[in-house]
Amino acid sequence: MFDAEQMIRTPAAWLDASGEESEIVMSSRVRVARNLMSHRFAHVCDNEELSEILAKVGAAAGAVDTFANGRTIAMGELSTLDRQFLLERHLVSREFLFNSTNRGLWLNRAEDVSLMINEEDHLRMQAFASGLDIASAHEKVSRLDDALGPRLDIAFSDRFGYLTACPTNVGTGLRVSVLIHLPGLVHSREINKLLESVGKLNHTIRGFFGEGSDMMGNFFQLSNSTTLGATEEDIVKRLKEMAVKVVNFERKARDVLFGKARSLLEDKVWRAYGLLRYARSVSTKEALSLVSAVRLGVGVGIIRDVSVGTLNHLLVYIHPAHLQKMRGRTMDAQERDVVRAEFIRGELGR
Amino acid sequence: MFDAEQMIRTPAAWLDASGEESEIVMSSRVRVARNLMSHRFAHVCDNEELSEILAKVGAAAGAVDTFANGRTIAMGELSTLDRQFLLERHLVSREFLFNSTNRGLWLNRAEDVSLMINEEDHLRMQAFASGLDIASAHEKVSRLDDALGPRLDIAFSDRFGYLTACPTNVGTGLRVSVLIHLPGLVHSREINKLLESVGKLNHTIRGFFGEGSDMMGNFFQLSNSTTLGATEEDIVKRLKEMAVKVVNFERKARDVLFGKARSLLEDKVWRAYGLLRYARSVSTKEALSLVSAVRLGVGVGIIRDVSVGTLNHLLVYIHPAHLQKMRGRTMDAQERDVVRAEFIRGELGR
Numbered sequence: 001m002f003d004a005e006q007m008i009r010t011p012a013a014w015l016d017a018s019g020e021e022s023e024i025v026m027s028s029r030v031r032v033a034r035n036l037m038s039h040r041f042a043h044v045c046d047n048e049e050l051s052e053i054l055a056k057v058g059a060a061a062g063a064v065d066t067f068a069n070g071r072t073i074a075m076g077e078l079s080t081l082d083r084q085f086l087l088e089r090h091l092v093s094r095e096f097l098f099n100s101t102n103r104g105l106w107l108n109r110a111e112d113v114s115l116m117i118n119e120e121d122h123l124r125m126q127a128f129a130s131g132l133d134i135a136s137a138h139e140k141v142s143r144l145d146d147a148l149g150p151r152l153d154i155a156f157s158d159r160f161g162y163l164t165a166c167p168t169n170v171g172t173g174l175r176v177s178v179l180i181h182l183p184g185l186v187h188s189r190e191i192n193k194l195l196e197s198v199g200k201l202n203h204t205i206r207g208f209f210g211e212g213s214d215m216m217g218n219f220f221q222l223s224n225s226t227t228l229g230a231t232e233e234d235i236v237k238r239l240k241e242m243a244v245k246v247v248n249f250e251r252k253a254r255d256v257l258f259g260k261a262r263s264l265l266e267d268k269v270w271r272a273y274g275l276l277r278y279a280r281s282v283s284t285k286e287a288l289s290l291v292s293a294v295r296l297g298v299g300v301g302i303i304r305d306v307s308v309g310t311l312n313h314l315l316v317y318i319h320p321a322h323l324q325k326m327r328g329r330t331m332d333a334q335e336r337d338v339v340r341a342e343f344i345r346g347e348l349g350r
Numbered sequence: 351m352f353d354a355e356q357m358i359r360t361p362a363a364w365l366d367a368s369g370e371e372s373e374i375v376m377s378s379r380v381r382v383a384r385n386l387m388s389h390r391f392a393h394v395c396d397n398e399e400l401s402e403i404l405a406k407v408g409a410a411a412g413a414v415d416t417f418a419n420g421r422t423i424a425m426g427e428l429s430t431l432d433r434q435f436l437l438e439r440h441l442v443s444r445e446f447l448f449n450s451t452n453r454g455l456w457l458n459r460a461e462d463v464s465l466m467i468n469e470e471d472h473l474r475m476q477a478f479a480s481g482l483d484i485a486s487a488h489e490k491v492s493r494l495d496d497a498l499g500p501r502l503d504i505a506f507s508d509r510f511g512y513l514t515a516c517p518t519n520v521g522t523g524l525r526v527s528v529l530i531h532l533p534g535l536v537h538s539r540e541i542n543k544l545l546e547s548v549g550k551l552n553h554t555i556r557g558f559f560g561e562g563s564d565m566m567g568n569f570f571q572l573s574n575s576t577t578l579g580a581t582e583e584d585i586v587k588r589l590k591e592m593a594v595k596v597v598n599f600e601r602k603a604r605d606v607l608f609g610k611a612r613s614l615l616e617d618k619v620w621r622a623y624g625l626l627r628y629a630r631s632v633s634t635k636e637a638l639s640l641v642s643a644v645r646l647g648v649g650v651g652i653i654r655d656v657s658v659g660t661l662n663h664l665l666v667y668i669h670p671a672h673l674q675k676m677r678g679r680t681m682d683a684q685e686r687d688v689v690r691a692e693f694i695r696g697e698l699g700r
Contacts, residue, residue, distance in 0.1 A: 273628050274625050275625065281617040
């Protein structure tokens, strides 16, 4: 039985801001795409075939150490709210919201390693680490890959590498990404320059909250854009280098802001804190923006008695399904805004 | 010697919100205009004549009990900042800012009774009381009038009553006013209806902070518009009745707001409080608006640990000259905004 109420009581460890550069980098994520040779890609399968794949991969997952004492979730048995909850926790993709029959999710106990079955690929393994720590996320997901691989007939071509449903994943099947907080670059209007130059260097950076170009909360996801023609180690190394560059740009932008417009910045940061401490109704969008400003304030040392971990935690828990799961009932948008404000006050008032 | 720094340490008693209806009525004021028969009206006097009037009225003022242990201020000796300071304290009129030579101000110790010499009229006596208490302000100013009158050759016509420089003051020379906080009527958009109907009933109501029609902070001044053809007692009685009506309208508007849009109101009030508690830079205009929202919140019981007196005090002390006098130096607008925010945080954090 899936129990969101229980999961909610133990926030994912990768939110705790214990990793390197965690004032700027929220988390590192490594994802690996694999498929079974004996089956068609998931998007052309009927339910029967999806069910076979789910059973086969599930049997393998059940036998590996990673998932001992973890959770096995049959997506088809979940309510829309539960699926939304898992999406907000970064554990499933948006695709799983709408297609859930014969889809499965396996989680380890610490909630930092997971396996989606029958998403775009038959297997999508992912691992998280706190801050800028791609190596450790890579190690975790590789351990799972090494354990699962021998138990399954993984589709691999000597010429192309791992075969995947979408050509952009062919080769290593590896996507490495960091979730990065760039308020300095957004405020100094240098962000567009950065987005352009990153694109030219075979990486992708896009707004994280909100779809498309919307830079809600100034959070961005930086990831590799190709998986073919490079080794896993190269991909990981290059993304790390790129992330370090972006972190340094952001740090410089923060220094300039703090140096040239200190009282303006202090005012902006403390106002955001004041609103979060006292507002009685806050939308998700406004909350992201206010938490972002406070997170910048903590990063540059304006605010000292709030931890980055608390703010990371808020960035997940202020979303609609989390609020409803915490209160144990469905709520309309207006009621959620009130409960969101109440929750934030409680977290910051500790 | 005029010493603003000393005055600033003892806020005027009439700000303390001890009077009736003080959640809605900040203060009551009664002003009396008198002129000397032996001199021309002040606006046609040369400096020599103004100086004679100043000496004559000053001698009389020096002999009455009211001003024992009070202050005597020669406006011409003050800096612009000091004059601005007295204006912000509601002790002198805007006219005194620009014409200060041979103008004088006498204050009693409690700063609730004052006399301007050579303003529009030779004598302008005024008294304040906290909340809705016109009777006590009237009594205080009458006592001064009764003490000064016999010592001076006051211009009085059996046909017109007291003669004044402006015809609107002829008769009793009496202007009664209350400073009234009407956020409920402003938010419910009923304020214009009120402004119109008050005008039809021989009273005047206008925005208090900011000139003309600007309703900054939702503070209004309600006063009588004629002084001729009615006894002092009638004028006082009618204004009191009108004020009670306005207070009841405001109370009803607050009840409706609180009943129909409680969570919206709570959010607005607490956000204003959060900004005042944490902002690092606040303009006078924004501060008035935020203090107004918090004052409404205290009035309807949303906020319980802030006193109306503290907010009344802020409404005077956040103004530019007060901030500069408190810090003991001149400051530009940007610096004042920072100091204003700091001062407000200090007052609310007590």
